Amino acid sequence: MIGEGILKGMAETARNFFGSYVSKDRLVTLQYPEQRDPQIEAARSFPFLVCDGGDWQQAMRCVACQICEKECPPKCIFIEKSKDKKPDANGKLQFYPAVFNIDISVCMSCQICAEVCPFDAIKMDVDHDLSSDDRFGGLLLNKQRLAKSNEYYNSIHPTEAAAVDARLAGERARQEAKAKAAAEAKSAAEAKLAAATPVQPAIGEPR
Amino acid sequence: MTQAIDQIFVLTKHWLVGLVPVGAQPLCSAILSVAAIIIVFATLFAITTWLERKGLGRMQNRYGPNRVGPFGLLQPIADGVKSLTKEDIVPITADHAVHFLAPVLLVAASLMGYAVLPIGRNMVLVNLNAGVLYFFAVGSLMELAVFMAGWSSRSKYSLLGAMRAIAQMISYEVPLVLASIVVIMQAGSLSTVSIVNMQATYSGIWPHWFVFTPWGFAGFVLFMVAATAESNRSPFDLPEGESEIIAGYYTEYSGFKFALFFLGEYIGMFATSGMAITLFLGGWSAPFSFSFLTWIPSYFWFFAKLLALIMVFIWIRGTLPRLRMDQLMNLAWEFILPMTLLNLLTAGIWHFMPAGSLRWLVCGSMVVVPCILLSSRMKHKKKLQVRIYHYSE
16 A cells, blocks of 8 residues: 555654654764864874974974975975074974964875974874864964973873873983993093194104 | 734834825835835745755755855855856857846746735735636746746757746646635635635634635645646656756846845745645634734745645655656646546535534545545556566666
């Protein structure tokens, strides 16, 4: 008989209609701005620049090597290298980005910039509430808006950030050991030199 | 007192009309009635959009609109502001005059039908002696508006949508009118007022609605199916099938003209539902004759029935998927049209047989048996064949 299936289907929708008032489990919708799903660790939105504590200008890991700018497929990164050098978080003199802009209306979240960065300075953010009433300026992130602390990085991607921190700490220790060894070698050489100094005039003397 | 509540709008209008000079009274009376109809049904349109979105949402286990105002009740206002402030884009190659006139004509045509709808006791704009005929005549103007929209847009999707709409609306116009003829046969009148008056009598507590007879029930169901197709609503929404032809005949409309199309469509749906109520569900008459219910005014019953029918429309929209074009046409010409024709015969036999259980048996079987036969024939014709793939496994 025609209409049998229709009646069955209408019973089903009626069950859904009344069921949604009775059992809250049926309503799977998350009321977004107020309620949020827990963040997935592997999520990524747009890049940000990691800073090692303290003043963000001083502590930025970026040394303006411009590799990310060159690798960026949609060319959304714009970097202007500084003329002078400033000490970085380790106290070493480095170039720094005078201008660092990312146009996130162009960015395609491919993560290539984060992968090519030799200094672990650019990483992927998870912030996605980026809507703005200014479609150009509001989506062009400057250096200040891009700079975020290493603690923030640890909070959004704990596993990845821990690995990065361990690697950086290892490198720093190695460098320190190397520097120490170099210093020791230097001081030893100096000591040797100092020991050898009295002989020196003899060398300089004509035979 | 009961009388006063029931006739409050009629009495208010008489009082207001009495304030103006005699010469201006007919014009003033017409303007008052038309303004009331437009305001009431435009408000009902706003409420229905909210109800529809809420109802569909709940059927799909969602909340529906819940941001603007309590329970999202101000959503229609937000929608209205949005469509008013949007840019009105007209395609450069479009026929500007016709493109502009199409939504206007659609709304005008769908509003004209209300002239003969008895909304309550003594509450009808004009008691035409050919009211039902007039209603279907102005109802068919909507087809013209739809075709104007599709043709003037100069877009292939608009034209395809308009073609589908014309094919569908003309196909279903026939069963729509044929399904209502049974009532005209029984009532012996084309006047909507006398059709309702005939149904507003009671035996015991039960009213003499035409839907409580075999031919009336069949006629009501067939009328509602045809009305769904006439108002281009799901599952007969091929003319605007989003997944196939963008938005059909109003693809090239934006801003308030687009909103006018929606308004026209909903107003048309209310008008056909109102006609179904008038013809089969006893118009403004109460469903039971209890003495303690007499204080409820007649227009309340009309709007209660109208809202119930709107709920059914929403329920059907939430349930059924869209038909294919051939299924749509087969349903119209192979099932609904023969059923309405047979229903005419059933109504005639009902009229000439003496009242009793034999009349019920004969007329009931005259509705049920053809329905089963026709549907099994349609099912038989549906050949499900195994597809043979020539070039792959």
